[in-house]
Amino acid sequence: MSARKEVILSGIRPTGRLHYGNYFGAIHHFLRLQQSDATCFYFIADYHALTTITEKTEIYRQTLDMLRTYVACGLDPAKSIVYRQSDLPSTAELSLLLGMITNIGHLERGTTYKDKMIKIQDDPKIDGNPLSYGLLGYPVLMAADILIVKADVVPVGDDQRQHVEMACDIAEKFNHRFGCEALHRPRAVGRDALRLPGLDGSAKMGKSDNNTLDLLDDPKTVLTKIKGVVTSTDPLPLDTDSNDPDQVIPKLPGGLSVLYRLLNLVAPEEVYLDFLQQYRDGGKFYGNLKKAVAEHVSKFNEPIIEKFNDPANNDDFIMDFLRENAKKVTPVALDTVEACREAMGIGRSLYRG
Ligand code: ATP
Ligand code: MG
Secondary structure, three states, X not given: OOOOOOEEEEEEOOOOOOEHHHHHHHHHHHHHHHOOOOEEEEEEOHHHHOOOOOOOOOXXXXXXXXXXHHXXXXXXXXXXXXEEXXXXXHHHHHHHHHHOOOOHHHHHOOHHHHHHHHHHHHOOOOOOOOOOHHHHOHHHHHHHHHHHOOOOEOOOOHHHHHHHHHHHHHXXXXXXXXXXXXXXXXXXOOOOOOOOOOOOOOOOOOHHHOOOOEOOOOHHHHHHHHHOOOOOOOOOOOOXXXXXXXXXXXXXXHHHHHHHHHHHHHOOHHHHHHHHHHHHHOOOOHHHHHHHHHHHHHHHHHHHHHHHOOOOXXXXXXXXXXXXXXXXXXXHHHXXXXXXXXXXXXXXXXOOO
């Protein structure tokens, strides 16, 4: 019997332009895994984007532009199955079924929901209805995204670790409760998952946080953004001799941690090591550090911007592969949903055949 092929699943919300956290937390792994023997599902999470909007927005347009950016980064819709979440409405059906076995208390302890509660307490004038049923249920919908394609690996940044754990818990609980194997449990997120700090020195760069360095930023914008990173603290002694970025970078103050992390991600290793030595030696070099980061970032962005603007990478091209790929992912998804319906006792759908 042939071994089951590994299944990879990951998605990004169309809530803004792709940034360096998205790239090195997620897309970078998509590209690596696309070369493997695994079946890769990469989607644009347009249902998830609805949890943060309070009025009609441009989600459709942003979805197409994000897909053009995926392609510009090197995602190949002939190798990976790239689709829109809303083209797989059976995800919503599975989310409904999974919601029946999910405790509200468990969801209320979710980090996204708790963070939003804190933001609202800080800013009572916040618009709309930010604490929606949809936001509370976000981890259930994400569990449905993962479980519906029977994913083994979910390449996401460290900020999504808890959500993947919730998907594992939900799968286990479902199978146990209904005495079945309808849901396939994914692996937990690795300890090496990245969490890139924001340009404002906060713990996480995020599309909705106005602190991002974007893959489509031109050199002038890159320089302005990098110059704006606050580096007010003079070098301090580092209580480690290690050059390992995971050891050293968290010890750097505020904005320096994001500058060194970016250097480590996009510049040759000797450049990162040279600036680390300068930090240890003390002195005034932050201006040169910023110039170096900005140069390497712009060099990294250049081919992506070029491919984004390639006339062949247009809406028609995107729509063509979306239609094809929706057809590929649908049977996989329906197989899971039907198995869950049977396991729960409502029986298979009467019209799907
Ligand atoms: P939003 O602020 O709208 O939630 P986001 O920037 O957090 O946007 P998501 O669409 O929520 O982006 O996440 C897409 C992928 O990018 C996920 O795999 C997530 O873990 C990863 N990611 C997002 N921000 C970072 C970051 N700062 N560092 C590492 N990975 C990140
Ligand atoms: Mg996010």
